[in-house]
Amino acid sequence: MAKDVIVACDFPSKERVFEFLDLFGSSGYKPYVKIGMELFYSEGPQIVRALKRRGHQVFLDLKLHDIPNTVERTMRVLSDLNVDMCNVHAMGSGPMMRAALEGCSSTNDSRPVLIAITQLTSTDQETMERDLLIKEPLANVVSSYAKNAQNAGLDGVVCSPLEAREVHKSCGAEFLTVTPGIRLAHGEAGDQRRVMTPRAACEAGSDYIVVGRPITAASDPVAAYEYCIEEFLGND
Secondary structure, eight states, X not given: OOOEXXXXXXXXXXXXXXXXXXXXXTTXXXXXXXEOHHHHHXXXXXXXXXXXXXXXXXXXXXXXXXXXXXXXXXXXXXXXXXXXXXXXXXXGOHHHHHHHHHHHHSSOSSOOEEEEEOSOTTOOHXXXXXXXXXXXXXXXXXXXXXHHHHHTTOOEEEOOHHHHHHHHHHHOTTSEEEEOOBOOTTOXXXXXXXXXXXXXXXXXXXXXXXXXHHHHTSSSHHHHHHHXXXXXXXXX
């Protein structure tokens, strides 16, 4: 099974993204990048096309959550961008996830990896109970959402690394766990609540880790990326 470090390029403009990625020019690395809502809404589909022309794999992180028909039609559009990975919210239910899969499977011979958000890594048990009125243990909620995503035909889920092992136990080793909430040892957690280091995430069973500020805001981003690669993939 492929494993990788995905760099969250949460920048406000294409200029900032390219300045950052140009730092890797002589390193031999071509990072797998995540493009989120801020950058996509600022620059539009052309930012994805530009990154693909540069040879990067792209995780388009738009977290679709709407009625099934809207999600299906939107996924048809996004699939034409030739992204490598995209996502929806598992909370949108089985019919919506199945519609997303149909949409991203309809236009190309090869479709992107399709994953579902379970619970955001900024959410903890207290927040989930207070704001979402979900009283079940958070780990149980994540595992249940993952099973629903698998039943809908999706390839995996986004979860915190703390839940990766349980997701694999419920859904099998081939069902992907894509885990944000990665912080380096002695780093700040920021707005994340459920976090791990790259090495701990590897040991917990994460298939992909998504790393943002610990790399993009580092004094030496290439060195920080190399550190994450070594910690997460060094024993593979």
